Amino acid sequence: MEIEPLRTESSITYANPDGTLTEESTTGPVRVKDESGDWQDVDTTLVFRNGAVQPKQAAAEIQFSDGGEGPLAEVTEGARSLGLGWDGPLPRPVLDGNTATYKNVQPNADLVVTALPEGFSHLLILNERPTEQVELRIPVTAEGLKLRETADERLLWESADGKDIAASPVPMMWGADERPAANEPEHVSDVTASVEGPAGDQTLVLKPDAGFLKNPDVTYPVTIDPTNTLLGPLTDTxxxxxxxxxSQRGSTELKAGTYNGTERARSYLKFDTSRFAGKSVVDADLRLFSHWSSSCSTDNAGIQVRRVTSDWDPSGITWSAQPATTSVGAPVSKVAKGYNATCPGGHVSWDVDGIVQAWADGQPNYGVCLAAVDETDPLTWRRYRSSNYVDGSHDSASEPSLIVTYNSTPAVPANLVVNPLRAEASLPTVSSLTPTLQAKVADLDAGSTLTAEFQVEPDPAHTDTTYTWTGKTAQVVSGALATVQIPTSAAVPDGAHLRIRARSSDGVASSAWSGWLAFRVDANAVLPADVPQHLQSGATDTASPLVSGVVTSPNGGMVEAQFRLHNGATTQMLGTQLVPNGERAGFQIPAENLTTGGPFAWSMRGCYAGKCSAWTANTAIATNPVAQPSASTAGTSVVLPLIKATVCTDSETCTGTTGSTLKVGAVSGKNWRGYLKADVSGIPAGATVVDAKLQLTELPPT
Structure with a gap:
């Protein structure tokens, strides 16, 4: 069962029947809240909307040109926005899933823009070999950001105060021919890039290598990848x-291993694991979708998942500047999926219990690295889907996922009580041979249910019994009182000195034992409850009045309040309420009990373990029964004035008030109930009420 309050953009949590929780998290957002506050799955399928091209539902504000002049693509998140233009008017695009294709933006060249969950990428497709030098001049649009080149030739967006906000890899281009073992382009080349102009009026200038474009070994079409633009915190690359x-942070895939023994790839991923701090990890799996492997053979060195031990920037990481890792507890998978129909694409999982437990125990979470165990083994080449792989509507099956089942050790039980218990200066006295044991249990895991285990044994300070008993309660929710009664078959011996302790369990882990509570057993020690005091007949001008009084007992513990109604010469039991010693107990008399006869009065008494006080003196009740209307022939709307009354229900010093602001629930350290009575004189006698609404105005807290 999902615990909906724990749902986030990148995680979902379930409560398991055994008391554990399971969280499935991703490296990027897979759902976002709409304007109504409801969760919607990310869907980057493009549509024409509001004079632009937009994804149906993304994690940032993204829009592309629907043709003509103006920016090509923009992404906005909060106060920041950035985007790219085009040198000249654009044709109306052809939409296909999350891509928009602008045909013939240059002779024999198409422009393809792709919506990503938190940004966009764009490509220029040269369908034929150009006859002239190719140069792309791309206007830059930005709000609060500036584009610049880095020392390693990447493109970096930075804020006005010099902070790095987003980065793109070195612009590249490649031909259509592929390496069979790698399933990636045979011919690849960097693209020279430069940024011209001041902030606010910048142009990205790209100059593809003429020699590459003229190379007869390069097969067309050639794809030029100028940059990608991401504003969100995606953490896989x-x-x-x-x-x-x-860093290939905007890529739709993740690579690891080698296809030729020399060209090596490594992937880095990071998940939010803050919820597991201090928890016990029961099971943890890293799951990726493999869409390509260099063969179907599992006779390979395998891909290893290593815990990263130093910090890294998803945009700034390079092959020559990678973070440190450890192979301690690093799992390996030799599974091969995606080469052909014999081993089609599918999920690959690694058991990462030790890695996640290390984070839960306080090791810094710098993510994980995927690399071949032997980076000269060509059978280790793997290509997985990244968090950017969204072909239209979101498909959770392809997302890089961390699936963790975890558990919190329950808290030591509190408020240990044995009932019926009489508090005495020397030693608490239990007055039943089958007492009830209770304790408050709690667990940090949302939605968990708990039991309490009680142990009863002889008090070592005395030598009058060898009695022992152990028992468990039924399951209760966290924060509730867990209760069990010692059965008659295991009755405690009268006159014995005993002690109890308790521990709580969620079915997986148990708390430490509580401290001991010592008591003696005296079956004759129960005294009657006291006569209730501070009686109130709150809101007695209503058709269903509330009556109450404060109940006490010299035995302490819980006290039962009993209520009865007097109607002339007859007396009727109304009901009971069990409250802690010294608190106010109340009962609302049903209106049907006050419709005939009279005069009416009420009384109450307190009881403890079957021993009750005397009844209080009768207290009169003034009632105003509600008349039953008959059919009406007219349709009229009226606004009826209300008489307001507020009653305090739990303190002997509380008093009821009328005509004031209504108080309901816990207010100023007291518990309140509100009552309203409408002046129905404005409704014709015998009219049928077709519709009635009570309208109240909530005041701000004071």
Whole structure:
């Protein structure tokens, strides 16, 4: 069962029948809240809307041009926005899933823009070999941001105060021919990039290498990848030796291993694991979807998941500057999926219990690294889906996921009580041979249910019994009192000195034992409850009045209040309420009990373990029964004035008030109930009420 209050953009949590919780988290957002506050799955399917092209539901505000002049693509998150334009008017795009294609933006060249969950990427497709030098001049649009080149030739968006906000890898281009074992382009080249102009009026200038474009070995179409633009905190990326040495954070895949023994790839992922701090990890699995492997053979060195031990920037990581990792507790998978129909694409999982437990125990969470155990083994080449892989509507099956089942050790039980208990200066006295044991149990895990286990044994300060008993309560929710009664078959011996303790359990883990509570057994020790005091007949001008009084007992513990109604010469039992010693007990008399006869009066008494006080003196009740209307022939709306009354229910010093602001629930350290009576004189006698609404105005807290 899902625990909905724990749902986030990138995680969902379930309560398991055994008391554990399971959280499924991703490296990026898979759902967002709409304008009504309801969760919606990310859906980057593009549609024409509001004079632009927009994804149906993304994690940032994204829009593309629907043709003509103006920006090509923009992404906005909060007060920041950034985007790119195009040199000249654009044709109306052709939409397909999350891509928009602008045909022939240059001779024999198409522009393809793709919506990602938190940004966009765009490509220029050269369908034929160009006859002239190719140069792309892309206007930059930004609000509160500036584009600049880094020392390693990446493109970096920074804020006005110099903070890095978003980055893109080095612009690249590749031909259509592929390496069979790698399933990636055979010919790849960097694209020279520069940024011209001041902040607010910048242009990104790209100059593809003419030699690459003229190379007869390069097969067309050629794809030029200028940049990707992401504003969100996506935390998965990969780097690859010589071919892709800078972070590929905007990529739709993650790579690991090698296809030729020299070109190596590693992937880095980070999940939010803050919820597991201090928890016991029962099971943890890292799950990725493998869409390509270099073969179907499982006779390979395998891909290892290593815990990262130093910090890293998802945008700034490079092959030459990778964070440190540890192989301690690093699991390995040799599974191969995605090569052909014999081993089709599918999920691959790693058991990462030790890694997640290390984070839960306080080790810094810098994420994990995926790398081949032997980076010269060409059978280790793997390509997985990244968090950017969203082909239209969200598909949770393809997301990189961390699935963790965890548990909190329950708290030591509190408020240990044995009833019926009489508090005495020397030693508490239990007056029943089958007493009730109770304790408050609690657990930090939302939605968990708990039991309490009680142990009863001889008080070591005395030598009058060898009695022992152990028992468990039924399950209760966290924060509730867990209660069990010692059965008659295991009755405690009269006159014995005993002690009890308790511990709580969620079915997986148990708390430490509580301290001991010592008591003696005296079956004749129960005294009657006291006569109730501070009686009140609150809101007695209503059709269903509330009556109450404060009940006490020299035995302490819980006291039962009993209420009865007097109607002339007859007396009727109304009901009971069990409250802690010294608190106010109340009963609302049903209106049907006050419709005939009279005069009416009420009384109450207190009881403890079957021993009751005397009844209080009768207290008169003034009632105003509600007349039963008959059919009406007219349709009229009226506004009726109300008489207001507020009653305090739990303190002997409380008094009822009328005509004041209504108080309901816990207010100023006291518990309140409110009563209202309408002046129905404005409704014709015998009229039928078709519809009635009570309208109240909630005042701000004071």
């Amino acid at each position: 990969w780097v690859q030796d010589a071919a892709y040495p800078t």
